[in-house]
Amino acid sequence: MVKQVGHVGLLVESLDETAKLYQELFGATLDEVKTVAEQGVRVGMLGFGSGAKLELLEPLPDSRMAAALEKRGEGVQHVSFDVDDIEAEIASLVEKGVELIDKKPRRGVEGMVAFIHPKSVKGVLVELCQRD
Numbered sequence: 001m002v003k004q005v006g007h008v009g010l011l012v013e014s015l016d017e018t019a020k021l022y023q024e025l026f027g028a029t030l031d032e033v034k035t036v037a038e039q040g041v042r043v044g045m046l047g048f049g050s051g052a053k054l055e056l057l058e059p060l061p062d063s064r065m066a067a068a069l070e071k072r073g074e075g076v077q078h079v080s081f082d083v084d085d086i087e088a089e090i091a092s093l094v095e096k097g098v099e100l101i102d103k104k105p106r107r108g109v110e111g112m113v114a115f116i117h118p119k120s121v122k123g124v125l126v127e128l129c130q131r132d
Contacts, residue, residue: 001089002081006110006129007045007053011069011077015044015058022046022054034109040065043109055080055109078115078125086112086130105130 012018015033022028026048033044040063046054057077059065068077083089086105093100093116102114111131118125 002083002128004082006080006082006127006131007055008076009055009057009078009080009127010075011057011059011065011072012074013058013069015042015056018056019044019046028054035060036109038107039063045109078127080113080127080129083128083130086114086128089128090114 010018019028019030023030023046028046028048031045031047033042035042037060040060042058042060044056044058046056048054057065059069090100090103090105094103098120099117100114100120101117105112105114107113108127108129111129113130114128116126116128
């Protein structure tokens with residue numbers, strides 16, 4: 001079962017410039033920036049006073065994410081829901097006929113993740129995340 005919205009992911013041209021903008025405008029704080037080569041991105045998590053989070057995704061050159069940025073431009077890339085048991089969630093979704101991108105969890109920045117195909121959820125890329 002979904003516990004809460006974990007974060008909203010933004011695909012951006014420059015993680016550093018976007019982080020600075022959100023820090024100046026909204027008082028956001030930037031957690032450690034990491035490179036996730038397997039996913040073709042630099043990732044930084046912006047935190048806000050209420051506990052809300054935005055995940056900034058800056059594509060690495062020649063990655064699938066770089067192609068997505070080129071095609072669609074900057075903006076919302078996904079919505080992430082925190083779950084207690086990602087494998088049980090995947091099994092439940094498969095049973096309901098939901099089309100998944102990941103039928104098995106994989107390592108993400110904050111824990112194990114799996115993505116639901118946007119076709120199954122009204123055009124939104126949804127990430128399930130079981131945090132470490």
